[in-house]
Amino acid sequence: MKILVPVKRVVDYNVKIRVKPDGSGVDLTNVKMSMNPFDEISVEEALRLKEAGKADEVVVVSIGPPKAEETLRTALAMGADRAILVETEDQVEPLAVAKILRGIADAEKPGLIIVGKQAIDDDSNQTGQMLAALLGWVQATFASKIEIGDGKATVTREVDGGLQTIDIKMPAVVTTDLRLNEPRYASLPNIMKAKKKPLDKKSPADFGIDTAARLKVLKTEEPRGREAGIKVKSVAELIDKLKNEAGVL
Amino acid sequence: MPILLLADHDNATLSDLTAKALTAASKIGGDVHVLVAGKGAKAAADAAAKLSGVSKVLLAEGDDLANNLAEPLAALIVSLAGTYDTIISAATSVGKNVLPRVAGLLDVAQISEIIEVVSADTFKRPIYAGNAIQTVQVAGAKRIITVRTSSFAPAASQGPLAAVEKISTAALSSSLSAFVKDELSTSDRPELTSAKIIISGGRALGSAEKFEEVILPVADKLGAAVGASRAAVDAGYAPNDWQVGQTGKVVAPELYIACGISGAIQHLAGMKDSKVIVAINKDEEAPIFQVADYGLVAGLFEALPELEKGLR
Numbered sequence: 001m002k003i004l005v006p007v008k009r010v011v012d013y014n015v016k017i018r019v020k021p022d023g024s025g026v027d028l029t030n031v032k033m034s035m036n037p038f039d040e041i042s043v044e045e046a047l048r049l050k051e052a053g054k055a056d057e058v059v060v061v062s063i064g065p066p067k068a069e070e071t072l073r074t075a076l077a078m079g080a081d082r083a084i085l086v087e088t089e090d091q092v093e094p095l096a097v098a099k100i101l102r103g104i105a106d107a108e109k110p111g112l113i114i115v116g117k118q119a120i121d122d123d124s125n126q127t128g129q130m131l132a133a134l135l136g137w138v139q140a141t142f143a144s145k146i147e148i149g150d151g152k153a154t155v156t157r158e159v160d161g162g163l164q165t166i167d168i169k170m171p172a173v174v175t176t177d178l179r180l181n182e183p184r185y186a187s188l189p190n191i192m193k194a195k196k197k198p199l200d201k202k203s204p205a206d207f208g209i210d211t212a213a214r215l216k217v218l219k220t221e222e223p224r225g226r227e228a229g230i231k232v233k234s235v236a237e238l239i240d241k242l243k244n245e246a247g248v249l
Numbered sequence: 250m251p252i253l254l255l256a257d258h259d260n261a262t263l264s265d266l267t268a269k270a271l272t273a274a275s276k277i278g279g280d281v282h283v284l285v286a287g288k289g290a291k292a293a294a295d296a297a298a299k300l301s302g303v304s305k306v307l308l309a310e311g312d313d314l315a316n317n318l319a320e321p322l323a324a325l326i327v328s329l330a331g332t333y334d335t336i337i338s339a340a341t342s343v344g345k346n347v348l349p350r351v352a353g354l355l356d357v358a359q360i361s362e363i364i365e366v367v368s369a370d371t372f373k374r375p376i377y378a379g380n381a382i383q384t385v386q387v388a389g390a391k392r393i394i395t396v397r398t399s400s401f402a403p404a405a406s407q408g409p410l411a412a413v414e415k416i417s418t419a420a421l422s423s424s425l426s427a428f429v430k431d432e433l434s435t436s437d438r439p440e441l442t443s444a445k446i447i448i449s450g451g452r453a454l455g456s457a458e459k460f461e462e463v464i465l466p467v468a469d470k471l472g473a474a475v476g477a478s479r480a481a482v483d484a485g486y487a488p489n490d491w492q493v494g495q496t497g498k499v500v501a502p503e504l505y506i507a508c509g510i511s512g513a514i515q516h517l518a519g520m521k522d523s524k525v526i527v528a529i530n531k532d533e534e535a536p537i538f539q540v541a542d543y544g545l546v547a548g549l550f551e552a553l554p555e556l557e558k559g560l561r
């Protein structure tokens with residue numbers, strides 16, 4: 001079985017972003033970029049399935065600017081076999097990403113697509129579900145455990161009230177949650193090796209996909225700020241403040 | 250055209266998050282029809298019929314719909330979509346699972362986790378863990394929206410009773426996925442997403458036993474819900490559904506008490522709209538103090554038992 005893993009290049013999770021003063025967007029100049037953390041988890045899961053003999057090839061794909069090649073090289077250094085870069089300078093919305101991924105799935109015929117639950121830049125949490133819809137495949141979102149069986153898989157999902165376990169028919173789209181695994185780091189020799197692994201370049205037009213935005217962003221602004229309050233010296237003072245000043249007890 | 254609101258419920262009870270999403274739906278304007286899809290869900294439908302602003306409840310019942318599986322639920326919503334220009338749901342694990350699938354099937358963009366309705370086609374939503382707020386306008390005729398419920402007050406439950414109409418689910422049957430089991434937390438404490446007071450513990454707790462020993466007694470005294478940081482959940486000190494943050498639950502209680510939590514961006518994303526924030530941390534430089542109204546620099550193993558004793 002082949003596993004397809006989409007990986008997105010996003011602002012590193014440690015960076016506190018700044019909004020441009022003119023409200024036109026977020027300032028990304030000279031900001032550290034990394035692989036979306038959920039996608040690292042997806043790559044790790046795909047590699048573990050391959051190591052367990054459940055999969056024979058792991059193909060990673062990114063849709064983004066030429067620099068997204070770095071993100072793909074990171075995935076290759078972790079152990080993925082092959083990469084596809086769909087180059088575009090546009091901000092591609094989840095629906096268009098899903099359509100491009102469908103195009104890739106049609107060509108590659110994976111048995112499983114492991115998508116991150118959410119990209120930490122747009123916080124959309126949409127792409128995997130949309131992709132499953134477009135393919136007419138089953139989806140298992142927010143996975144914290146995946147067990148592959150014969151033509152099916154059992155997935156444990158993190159839901160609001162706790163955990164839900166479902167059985168799904170393959171091929172399927174699974175989206176990853178934080179507790180699925182702990183992604184490995186790429187070793188230096190593997191980083192060197194990754195430079196020679198195959199990376200195909202494509203464009204959205206190759207899949208007949210128009211990446212024009214459906215949603216118009218009118219403005220991007222800072223959230224309502226919150227001022228630091230005061231330090232209290234003791235638990236007794238804290239209780240007093242909460243009762244008599246804040247009125248919340 | 251009317252708005253279709255997907256109800257969140259467990260068949261027996263309607264989640265109060267539906268009442269919050271209803272407030273957002275009502276702001277968009279137009280009649281609101283609530284879809285209650287489940288099995289043996291009459292009670293939830295009756296509760297939905299009481300909410301002010303609901304003009305009709307659609308009750309769809311069937312084996313396929315018993316466990317909120319995405320495929321049959323999305324198929325059902327798509328079968329109804331023709332008569333609605335807006336399909337909306339609370340951003341719960343059910344809404345987040347199924348609505349993007351509906352959007353994919355209908356070829357419509359989704360707007361996730363709105364925090365404000367600016368006008369019928371324009372909404373505000375947080376990006377980058379809430380560090381920026383985008384105002385987005387929908388171009389097409391259809392809108393698919395999930396609602397961040399911490400930003401909306403619940404609609405009152407005293408409207409004139411809306412009619413409950415049963416709808417057919419004959420065409421749904423999906424054999425793509427099958428429900429195996431739910432392992433849901435059971436607790437007498439209030440739910441995180443509706444509690445007035447929340448006390449949360451972080452990595453500093455060090456073990457599930459300590460979490461129980463120092464956090465829970467204070468929670469009991471306060472009638473509070475209990476939350477946790479990702480680090481505490483990952484380490485197994487608290488269950489996954491207690492996680493507060495960018496990728497956990499987003500809460501905005503009257504009072505949020507963060508204990509032994511450093512205040513990473515991802516945690517702040519889930520609680521910084523709380524009315525009053527208290528931080529207890531032994532490191533006076535911890536970033537959590539930058540958002541706290543009241544900070545106490547102290548070891549939590551000493552401070553929390555003292556707090557518990559001091560409360561009555």
Ligand SMILES: Cc1cc2nc3c(=O)[nH]c(=O)nc-3n(C[C@H](O)[C@H](O)[C@H](O)COP(=O)(O)OP(=O)(O)OC[C@H]3O[C@@H](n4cnc5c(N)ncnc54)[C@H](O)[C@@H]3O)c2cc1C
Nearest residue numbers: 451452453478479480494495496497509511516531548549
């Ligand atoms: C993709 C992604 C998503 C994430 N989503 C979330 C999320 O939804 N929610 C979330 O919370 N995190 C999330 N995180 C993790 C986040 O980045 C932090 O790692 C996490 O919040 C840290 O948890 P913590 O504050 O408990 O632990 P730490 O950062 O280790 O902080 C522990 C704190 O306890 C204090 N302390 C230690 N001992 C004591 C004591 N005896 N008494 C008092 N204080 C003490 C320390 O001074 C320190 O400030 C996410 C990360 C990523 C990459």
Ligand SMILES: Nc1ncnc2c1ncn2[C@@H]1O[C@H](COP(=O)(O)O)[C@@H](O)[C@H]1O
Nearest residue numbers: 006007008063116118119124125126127
């Ligand atoms: N431009 C992209 N390139 C590759 N994968 C993407 C891209 N955008 C989204 N994804 C995938 O979809 C997941 C969810 O993204 P989102 O729906 O934007 O929150 C991510 O974790 C990725 O796995």
